[in-house]
Amino acid sequence: MSLEVIGISVLWLFLYGYLIVASIDFGAGFFAYYARVSKREHIMSKLISRYLSPVWEVTNVFFVFFFVGLVGFFPDTAYYYGTALLLPGSVAIILIAIRGSFYAFGNYGSKDNTVYLFLYGATGLLIPAALSTSLTISEGGYLEETSEGVVFLAGELFTSPYSWSVVALAIVSVLFISAAFLTYYADRAEDVDSRAIMRKFALWWSAPTIGASLLVFAGLRDHNVEHFRRALDLWWMFGLSLLFFLIAAFLIYSGKRYGTAFIMVMLQFFFAFFGYGASHLPYILYPYITIEGSVVNETMGTALVIVFILGLCLLIPSLYLLMRLFLFDADYVKGKK
Amino acid sequence: MLDLDGVTLTRLLTAATLMFHVIFATIGVGIPVMIAIAEFLGIKKNDPHYLLLARRWARGFTITVAVGVVTGTAIGLQLSLLWPSFMQLAGQVIALPLFMETFAFFFEAIFLGIYLYTWDRFKNRWLHWLLNIPIVIGATLSGFFITTVNAFMNTPQGFDLLDGEAVNIDPLAAMFNPATPTKVFHVLTSSYMTSALILAAIAAFMILKKKGSFTYHKKALKLTMIAGLIFTAGTALAGDLSAKFLAKEQPEKLAAAEWHFETESNADLIVFGTIDENNEISNEIRIPGALSFLAGNSFDTEVIGLNEFPEEERPPLWVHYAFDLMVSIGMYSLFIAGIFVLFSYIKRFNEHNKFLLMGIVASGPLAMLAVEFGWVYAEVGRQPWILRGIMTVDEAATTSTSVGIAFGLFLALYAVLGFFCVRVLLKMFRNKPAEAELEQRFPGGKL
Known part of the structure; x- marks a missing residue:
């Protein structure tokens, strides 16, 4: 495999990792806030904070890793x-x-501060929306190279249906991934009430993820038809993604094997995300940057x-x-440690 | 703000981020060491006071780490957002330590998460103590890697330039450039020193206010002051080596800090003072021959002066004050810590003398100020270069026209974060004084 392909695969893998762990984290923030305002917090917030407290910094590092690696390799x-x-x-x-x-301030400092929790919950939906626009921009048409440098065409981005479909997909995916995980976590904690709420959320947000994906495909066809064609060549990856989604939805619906269901959700996003990424190549930023043209020198790359x-x-x-101590340790999850 | 040009705004925004971040980065590198020492003593001596110290320091640390993480993310992204041409070129040569820094921090974050939530989970306390090791290593390595990048900006090497492109790249040579050893040494010791002095200042403040358990705060003070003395001495040594390095490899930076214009041996050291437009110096304290001695341990050492450099390649002369203030605070800290340790060993003197305690309270914030002065000197003293001899800041800055808005947004962000960080920390410790927690966790003072 050539250096640039190794590089982009590694980075994409990390971005996928970020997609999963950050979605859990972002969604959890939203659900924690929702629980507070709907007066159900006594049930859910303990569960959420038990999972999040030890791992939130790790989530952030996935993202730093991706962009430091991107600038390093390309x-x-x-x-x-x-x-x-x-x-x-x-x-x-600033949102991040x-x-x-405010997560740290709220969690370690003032536990009952609703403003802190609101900031934490609201940013959980705004950050994926903001970050997803960089993927939109990578499709081309929103940057222009002029004699004075590179210019960002903000107007184009804000009026583009494609851009909004990506934002919608990002938000519903966050809620779905997060709900699927927390259903599983509540199940491990034998917390029946939280599990019931989270399961309902997971089912509620399941179909919209597929709906939003279809919108993104339709938008891509109008916006970057070349990329759309390459995506069709990889139809089997998106097919697998749909298959795993159906298994996950079925398992959650029938109320059993939540762990397997969450792995299915991870596979659903794995295939969709890698299908998207693979068909995006060779471009990192259409039409200016390709992986071959921008890869770092061989010494540094190696x-x-x-x-x-x-x-x-x-x-x-x-x-x-970390996972053994906090995720898979049944006593910890149940709050006995 | 409208009359500021893009490059100035870009520099100001970077300066704001770095000056805010460095507070948390410094504590982030130093506090883990102090926590490890306190927990070690607690387990070894079977002393609940030290264990509680470690625990409370760690609790406050989680707040500062959070702000450190997010501002670190900010500077990481701002490097590309504000200095795109620099990153495009430098990325080819110095990406390696940047990449490794993420790994080091990743490693630290994982174990910090485990450490904070497993105080009572292990039967054998030493197992919990062992978690300190990856945290200290991760924190120190983060500091090391990122400092190599800064060192590279001062003395770039490990590549050749061909038509503006970097070729023949040697990543390790770039990382281990001439500035690396002294810079890393200075950054690490000063982080340990500042952290120890800040914790000492808190303990001294509590004793002065006569709040709570004397034994607890006195133990904290003694521990942090001894550590502070060692680390301050280390910082002084590192500072001295740094000056010698500058004299040899980056003479214009030392010369600007010392207002030294003519190349000569037996050069005088100028402390403070004022300078006019003709570079005439007045009101200064002049120590004969001391600059030569500082630069090479001998009065005969020839020190290169600013006149050897074209005017447009000289750093601004006001860095002299940043340099002198940094050194003065360093001296002061060494003196205070030395007196305290001396007094505590000589029975006749009272190391908890009111004035000494007040001096210690001052040393904490002063040490942090010295870190700021030091970084201002390190960065402004490299001007006009972003990559010394290769690329100036003017060439590297973004061409975007939105820097002014971004600057405003980030200033507001740092004000909000700073305010809430202090507020949450104060509340955290006020709501749970040490003696109440001691009784709750270790009833009757027993483990």
């Missing part, structure tokens, strides 16, 4: 995206900063890959330990 992305995305990028950073800090492998040897056992 330095040209820094130039194009950097120049054009100053304002939207800044807004996303507010979310992370060094990054080596460090990456060594780093994984360190991280995987550590992540395993």
